[in-house]
Amino acid sequence: QLQLQESGPGLVKPSETLSLTCTVSGGSISSSSYYWGWIRQPPGKGLEWIGSIYYSGSTYYNPSLKSRVTISVDTSKNQFSLKLSSVTAADTAVYYCARLTEAFHGWGQGTLVTVSS
């Protein structure tokens, strides 16, 4: 059964770079059928797609975050990663990784990242 697990620091200082990794188990990240992506949810608010990546490294990002986001993949470790630069308090959220086609078919449990000095 597919499982996704987010990992990374739970606290990031303003202006620094948020870095998270998603480890995929129970399935190959190199599957040709799926993309892999990141979604976030500020406390008490709705869902926002951040960006997605294919195992080949092809990416596409939310235009509102594109200038600050980098998503990468490491097929040897069955992982993909998120970097969000120049963070502010507005980037405080639960960050989810997911497997996707035109919908998000499998989700990690999420990890709360707080931006604070």
Added chain:
Amino acid sequence: EIVLTQSPGTLSLSPGERATLSCRASQSVSSSYLAWYQQKPGQAPRLLIYGASSRATGIPDRFSGSGSGTDFTLTISRLEPEDFAVYYCQQYGSSPPGYTFGQGTKLEIK
């Protein structure tokens, strides 16, 4: 960018009743690219419906999706206690590629 507007914001119903949740798009969405999710407190969203009307694996048949163009509906035929949660619709756009979510409908026990 396509904007999804969900209504109502909050829906108060009793177990056993029928729930009808609406998702309206600012421009036409391909039915293949409209999905619904359920989210309970402290949990990740769970895919219920994709392709506007196809149930995801393991989803009970009391959940159904319908609609086309700009108007889509999620119906829960007979509410069970575990169905009270927040529901989101989501669309995928292919040009440029990307995803947007509605703001959510909270289904609460009356």
